[in-house]
Amino acid sequence: xxxxxxxxxxxxxxxxxxxxxxxxxxxxxxxxxxxxxxxxxxxxxxxxxxxxxxxxxxxxxxxxxxxxxxxxxxxxxxxxxxxxxxxxxxxxxxxxxxxxxxxxxxxxxxxxxxxxxxxxxxxxxxxxxxxxxxxxxxxxxxxxxxxxxxxxxxxxxxxxxxxxxxxxxxxxxxxxxxxxxxxxxxxxxxxxxxxxxxxxxxxxxxxxxxxxxxxxxxxxxxxxxxxxxxxxxxxxxxxxxx
Amino acid sequence: xxxxxxxxxxxxxxxxxxxxxxxxxxxxxxxxxxxxxxxxxxxxxxxxxxxxxxxxxxxxxxxxxxxxxxxxxxxxxxxxxxxxxxxxxxxxxxxxxxxxxxxxxxxxxxxxxxxxxxxxxxxxxxxxxxxxxxxxxxxxxxxxxxxxxxxxxxxxxxxxxxxxxxxxxxxxxxxxxxxxxxxxxxxxxxxxxxxxxxxxxxxxxxxxxxxxxxxxxxxxxxxxxxxxxxxxxxxxxxxxxx
DNA sequence: GCCGGCCGCATTGTATACAGAGACGTATTA
DNA sequence: TAATACGTCTCTGTATACAATGCGGCCGGC
Numbered sequence: 001x002x003x004x005x006x007x008x009x010x011x012x013x014x015x016x017x018x019x020x021x022x023x024x025x026x027x028x029x030x031x032x033x034x035x036x037x038x039x040x041x042x043x044x045x046x047x048x049x050x051x052x053x054x055x056x057x058x059x060x061x062x063x064x065x066x067x068x069x070x071x072x073x074x075x076x077x078x079x080x081x082x083x084x085x086x087x088x089x090x091x092x093x094x095x096x097x098x099x100x101x102x103x104x105x106x107x108x109x110x111x112x113x114x115x116x117x118x119x120x121x122x123x124x125x126x127x128x129x130x131x132x133x134x135x136x137x138x139x140x141x142x143x144x145x146x147x148x149x150x151x152x153x154x155x156x157x158x159x160x161x162x163x164x165x166x167x168x169x170x171x172x173x174x175x176x177x178x179x180x181x182x183x184x185x186x187x188x189x190x191x192x193x194x195x196x197x198x199x200x201x202x203x204x205x206x207x208x209x210x211x212x213x214x215x216x217x218x219x220x221x222x223x224x225x226x227x228x229x230x231x232x233x234x235x236x237x238x239x240x241x242x
Numbered sequence: 243x244x245x246x247x248x249x250x251x252x253x254x255x256x257x258x259x260x261x262x263x264x265x266x267x268x269x270x271x272x273x274x275x276x277x278x279x280x281x282x283x284x285x286x287x288x289x290x291x292x293x294x295x296x297x298x299x300x301x302x303x304x305x306x307x308x309x310x311x312x313x314x315x316x317x318x319x320x321x322x323x324x325x326x327x328x329x330x331x332x333x334x335x336x337x338x339x340x341x342x343x344x345x346x347x348x349x350x351x352x353x354x355x356x357x358x359x360x361x362x363x364x365x366x367x368x369x370x371x372x373x374x375x376x377x378x379x380x381x382x383x384x385x386x387x388x389x390x391x392x393x394x395x396x397x398x399x400x401x402x403x404x405x406x407x408x409x410x411x412x413x414x415x416x417x418x419x420x421x422x423x424x425x426x427x428x429x430x431x432x433x434x435x436x437x438x439x440x441x442x443x444x445x446x447x448x449x450x451x452x453x454x455x456x457x458x459x460x461x462x463x464x465x466x467x468x469x470x471x472x473x474x475x476x477x478x479x480x481x482x483x484x
Numbered sequence: 485g486c487c488g489g490c491c492g493c494a495t496t497g498t499a500t501a502c503a504g505a506g507a508c509g510t511a512t513t514a
Numbered sequence: 515t516a517a518t519a520c521g522t523c524t525c526t527g528t529a530t531a532c533a534a535t536g537c538g539g540c541c542g543g544c
Contacts, residue, residue: 018317019498043525054499055526056298063302067309075260076505078526091399094348095341098400102340157333158340161403261528285495296529297496318535320496 020057036081262299278323348395
């Protein structure tokens, strides 16, 4: 009866994408940045009010975040923010190391020369990021470099797992980057690129291994700092007192 | 009014565990064994009838299986069985290899002598499994050996990821094991144990690497066989025509 | 006869109602 | 005063109703 001519925009703006998907992305961001306090209980009714959708999509999103390791779940008690656990972060770094070392070796075999050129170009532009760039941006560039190598490994499953791990340890990487890691990161990335271009798998794997192991060695300090941030204020994850 | 003395069993058997959890386990088993045809659409209404629970717990289970890689999901079209994809299985084997090699190295460092003794005992009893043992049982023993090493790496995240991968490639391992892999498996496991006990990380890593790489080399054939099984009948995954 | 659009049905997406479990406070008793 | 038991209340678990989407069949036009 009130049909419209084709090509017209739909009357109601329409969600256009799942409410569950949107809820997932919002909650995921909050979890990554520790906007929930560790072990804080996430009452579904509260989230209904905050996200303005019903419990169904919210539960769907929460469940997904549990299987991805961002939240924990107890039957009949609901969902909680995961604790910031030193052992867990340590384990994740260790897994990340083994995956990225493998990715480096595979990339040496499988990446084309053109792709390595492009990786070099990316490294160059990222070096050009301003001195005062935010840690969020710097970690973004760092992650991007590593994920590019993983992409060049031509192993989709490896990349997928690595992305999940990266999201889970991102908070710690922000803190680590604040401690003036930028210079060392750049140098070590350059070494990896060189090894890739030289098609030297052993050298590339060793560079990657050392690169990540050095971060791993400082986890305990980073975690301690992380606790301070989380309990200092909601936005502590993002900004550094200037 | 009808209260009971302590220590008595509850009157109603009670579900005792989430319907969602049970639905998850049932559907997961079906997915692992390819009781759904690749790309078969899983209509929620059908599953309601089959599992005798409402759509809510079923959707929860299905969503979980998507994030774990057992199903695929398309918005407004629902859930499908994942395709049996050679590249995906290949990638999973590659990831598995890198994780298990890392686990082997870590286990060399971290496992106690007593734990290695126990691993040896396990290997001995598994060797005693009868000649006519089912492939399901044999693969179970194989997986158990590998997961024990992962446990000895003391890295919970690594173990968790490995378990997921094992479930996703289990179907292929059944087929591989049918092709008379038992003897080689036993020998190679023994070699790994020896290297562990000698506390020789390089040798242990090399043994693990070779062990898994040999399986990887045959993936294509295994997948071809897998397709035949899936399309031959529901129970094809389990039994081998004598 | 073939192509395109329209309509109806089947299926998914979301909200909500209701039931059950657990937590907390209070009152009662030893 | 302390411990316990009970009742209430909040929150989660599940079912179901309703909305919206997409697919397939049917009809009409070319």
